[in-house]
Amino acid sequence: MSIPRRTVLLAAGVIAPVLIAPSRLLRAGAAIEVAMQGNLNGGYVWFDPIGLHIMPGQTVRWFNHDPGNAHTATAYHPTNYQRPRRIPETAQPWDSDYLMPGETFSFTFEKEGVYDYFCVPHEQAGMVGRIVVGSPKDTAWKNDADLPKAALNAFPSVHDILARGRIHAEMAQ
Amino acid sequence: MKKALSLASALLASVSLTAFAGSADKSIVKSPPASPYQQVSKLVPLPDFLPGMGQLFVDPATLPAGPFLAYDHDKKLVSTIYMVPLKDINPNNSFDNLSAPGGNVDHVDVYYNAGHPGVGEPHAHIVMWHIPANKESRVAK
């Protein structure tokens, strides 16, 4: 009549992984969220996590959790406001455009490499993020001088991102 | 930042002396204020009601400094706000004769803001409240 509890657990533990194991399904799994945040008077704005390590094929979803401001997630690339390129040469640039509170934007990363991005109204205030896809060999950009100091100083190192998986912004801790 | 804010305070002192006396311009005490003021959320992508400030209107010709007029949920004027980019506080620049149509000022807040659509760079908010500090909750959210 009723299946013994242990059997259920075994079934869940053994059969389930077999069902969802194909790598394509894993790759298509839930997007990894990066929150857009701000404090009450708008003095602090940030991405959380600010540094993130993912694998090729994974999707990142930016979510504006700031009730009092609009934010963007915009790749450093000449097609975006003529900003310097800080994504792999052959990678597709993205620009979420302005996200109002509660809005989201998703982007799937296919190519291994380091991807730097910024928030259009907050680049000067240092609202930037870095995503490392896979295990890239070339990890240094040569156009640091073209960025606002506050933005440049905010990036976590590729080394730390690879070591820790995700890095939270100072304000988020 | 501290330095920038004290500069902003000095600037405030120079622009706002005329605002502390007199009553409000009738055409702006209720939302929406008369032209040339326009709803900020229709000019730039921002929420219509900003927590802590209220519903904002501005004459686009006066950007970025403003004044911005802020209203509560009952459409009553609560504050007049100036937004002054930190980089514009320098020896070669000044903001002269900014209008102050809101009438009596109860108290003033000056604080740093990282930026938002419309003023996309770090700036000081100089908020001249027309209501007492203990009534600011009217625009808390």
Ligand SMILES: [Cu+2]
């Ligand atoms: Cu932002």
